[in-house]
Amino acid sequence: MIRRPTAINMPPPTTAAAATSPSSSLPTLTPQYAIITFLLLTSVKWLLVPTYHSTDFDVHRLWLAITRHLPISEWYYYDANGTTPHTLDYPPLFAFFEYILSNNFITNSLVTNANGGGSASSSQPWLDEQCLALLPLPSSDTTTTMTTSVASSMTMEFSNNCIRFHRGTVIISDVVLFLGAYMAATSVVATSSSSSKSSSWIAFILIVTNPGLIMLDHVHFQYNGMLLGVLLISIACMVRGGASSSSRASSSSVSPLPMQVVWELLAAATFAALLALKHLYLTLAPLYFVYLLRRHCFVVVSNYVGGGKNELNGYGNEKDNINNNRSSSISGDKNKNKSDDNEMTTMVVLQFSWRRLLVLGMVTLLCFLGPFVPFLIQDNPAGAVVGQIQQILKRLFPFGRGLVHDYWAANVWALYLFISRLVAFAFQKPPIKLILPTSIRDVLDSIIPFPEPKPSLVALLLLIGLWPGGIHLAWKIGSRSLIDPFCNGGRLFIQAVVFCSLSSFMLGYHVHEKAILTAIVPMTLLLATNSRRATRLYIRTCTFGLFGLFPLLYRPEELLLKAVIFIAWMCGAVYILENNEEERQRQQQQQQQQQQGVHHLGNDKNRAGGADHGLVGGHQNQNEERKKRSAALRKVDLVSFAILGSALLFMEIIHPIVLMPSGRMEFLPLMATSVICAMGVAWCWLESYSQMIVVGDVAQRPS
Numbered sequence: 001m002i003r004r005p006t007a008i009n010m011p012p013p014t015t016a017a018a019a020t021s022p023s024s025s026l027p028t029l030t031p032q033y034a035i036i037t038f039l040l041l042t043s044v045k046w047l048l049v050p051t052y053h054s055t056d057f058d059v060h061r062l063w064l065a066i067t068r069h070l071p072i073s074e075w076y077y078y079d080a081n082g083t084t085p086h087t088l089d090y091p092p093l094f095a096f097f098e099y100i101l102s103n104n105f106i107t108n109s110l111v112t113n114a115n116g117g118g119s120a121s122s123s124q125p126w127l128d129e130q131c132l133a134l135l136p137l138p139s140s141d142t143t144t145t146m147t148t149s150v151a152s153s154m155t156m157e158f159s160n161n162c163i164r165f166h167r168g169t170v171i172i173s174d175v176v177l178f179l180g181a182y183m184a185a186t187s188v189v190a191t192s193s194s195s196s197k198s199s200s201w202i203a204f205i206l207i208v209t210n211p212g213l214i215m216l217d218h219v220h221f222q223y224n225g226m227l228l229g230v231l232l233i234s235i236a237c238m239v240r241g242g243a244s245s246s247s248r249a250s251s252s253s254v255s256p257l258p259m260q261v262v263w264e265l266l267a268a269a270t271f272a273a274l275l276a277l278k279h280l281y282l283t284l285a286p287l288y289f290v291y292l293l294r295r296h297c298f299v300v301v302s303n304y305v306g307g308g309k310n311e312l313n314g315y316g317n318e319k320d321n322i323n324n325n326r327s328s329s330i331s332g333d334k335n336k337n338k339s340d341d342n343e344m345t346t347m348v349v350l351q352f353s354w355r356r357l358l359v360l361g362m363v364t365l366l367c368f369l370g371p372f373v374p375f376l377i378q379d380n381p382a383g384a385v386v387g388q389i390q391q392i393l394k395r396l397f398p399f400g401r402g403l404v405h406d407y408w409a410a411n412v413w414a415l416y417l418f419i420s421r422l423v424a425f426a427f428q429k430p431p432i433k434l435i436l437p438t439s440i441r442d443v444l445d446s447i448i449p450f451p452e453p454k455p456s457l458v459a460l461l462l463l464i465g466l467w468p469g470g471i472h473l474a475w476k477i478g479s480r481s482l483i484d485p486f487c488n489g490g491r492l493f494i495q496a497v498v499f500c501s502l503s504s505f506m507l508g509y510h511v512h513e514k515a516i517l518t519a520i521v522p523m524t525l526l527l528a529t530n531s532r533r534a535t536r537l538y539i540r541t542c543t544f545g546l547f548g549l550f551p552l553l554y555r556p557e558e559l560l561l562k563a564v565i566f567i568a569w570m571c572g573a574v575y576i577l578e579n580n581e582e583e584r585q586r587q588q589q590q591q592q593q594q595q596q597g598v599h600h601l602g603n604d605k606n607r608a609g610g611a612d613h614g615l616v617g618g619h620q621n622q623n624e625e626r627k628k629r630s631a632a633l634r635k636v637d638l639v640s641f642a643i644l645g646s647a648l649l650f651m652e653i654i655h656p657i658v659l660m661p662s663g664r665m666e667f668l669p670l671m672a673t674s675v676i677c678a679m680g681v682a683w684c685w686l687e688s689y690s691q692m693i694v695v696g697d698v699a700q701r702p703s
Contacts, residue, residue: 026198026580033201034182037208042171045218049167050160052555057221059086060098061158061166065134067095068102073378076391078134089395092371093276101169102132110165131162170217170225174208177225180232181207187236188491188528191243199528202580206573207232207524211565212517212546219561220552224514228521230274231281235494235522237267242295242481242490261356264296265363272367279396280515283462283504286470287496294478295489296360301351350482399455401510407670409511410548410677413453418675420450458509465507469499469692491529498523499692502541502685513552516545516681527577530584535577535632537687540640542570544680547644550651551670559652577632640680647676 027033066078066088075095079087088095101107110127185203192199213225241263271288274281375392376385408414427448453461473496481489501519505511520541526534546566553562651669659665 029200053221063098064102067099173226176229180229183236184232187239211569234270239490269367272364290474297357298350408674409513411506414674414678462507465503469496541684544677548677
């Protein structure tokens, strides 16, 4: 049994509509607005079709060819006799996504004539078959001939229509991103008492216009927007599920609402499908498991009024106290009258539901393991189901690739390798090496450069990093959302998602730089809560995280593109967030003045006249103080912009002109970018931990 103070005559929580002034200068998010935004951004993305594309274009082109021409049993085995670097290494559901793109009636109609569907005099097909062809295998068995053939196929030029076709698949898949952004933004605002109507528009527009997604998906060529859209849909369902229980704040019924169960099952199913699309999100699995285990599988079985303090919780051995901020005005000052023992309280008894656990497990396993089934019932080269499973796992977890990518992601391991090389460089200098004793020199020779951590050690460190948010806070939030009718566990769940995503990026094995978007995109939803700390954390994370993506567009032709979209987006984001914060504080000040009765009618004329000058000056000081408090940027942020601006100037202008012609320090621009951004993201990681601790403290009764 869990004890909570009874909310007698408790005023209803402030709704988003009540907290919003009708004179808001920002629009309100509607389905029509989302559709118009999608059409406008699609036009902009289509203009980027002729731009540079990376080898990821060849990767996904080959995956389309594999799923189009080969049986399912060979998808994860095909590697052109061991010479193809672009083997299929995404989970099965993404493979079926590629299959749908390569085997639908539209694609078939575009290549019909190439397959012999037309006469010799017919016009050429819009899409040539070479666009969806497998890598040509050599006629000779010699290694030299095979390598030459594959190398030539990797450098082949594809037609403009082929490029348009593949770019179009990315643009169309962004429908999932827009759907997820719309659902998540509206869900957070609808369930938050501190959000304004325009907050959903802010979160939505900053997600769909994120320059990182534009650079990665529509220039570099990937499908990150679709994957993040699925994650946002899952988060939206979780937020709705948390709000379903908080909606019974004043209800005497304790039976679980059906919609809570439905939303949470949808959240679990969507996340399971996300894991079957991309295993990058596996680090969020502990968070989902612990939160749903506590939030979904424990049921409130009784709710009665009683007194006393020695009540037991669901475990039967300890009491769970709630710091009820809302009821503090009702119960009075605790220090003034210490009568907690006689306080009327509501006792909540929780019981574990095996039926809910069974249903949750069945839904999750069905959505996750379902895409694997077709591979297990097919004949495969290994001749056994075990061989197919081993082959898929081998492709999904290639630990042989090393601790870091060729371009270090801006995480802890980038700093580790930088320090290792810095120490090795300094140790080789004669003055330092000669002054050290022989025994110390021998020890340093054995550890410099620093050894590369094994995957098992990295996994252990990652588990430790995920513990505060993925397990401890998840259980705490799940508990409070059950026993506290005013606690929306779904919104607090977003804070844990952000921290776990940052922990995964900072401590993960062979992390790609694009993984920072897994933290940035959900973090955008926290802007809807109108928290100044969340706003500043978001701007700083975007500053360092998105700047770390610049080296992916390495050609001089893309310098202006990436600089303009990054600077323009950052300026627009800061402007929108500062205006929203100023407007919110202005509304709060007006409400406080009305409640306190600042403007009284019938005051003494001399008194009013003598206060006019002070009132005007007071308003000016209040406006200046409000702008100072609402500023999204601090001096340290301006210093960060100056450092990154200098780094960009060195990377793109000074180094190519001064050092590149002589072949000196070719690695320096990439290493400098990784190290600078790693220090910035580490700062944001610690700040996220600090905010998460605050969330854990106020989870008992969030305001």
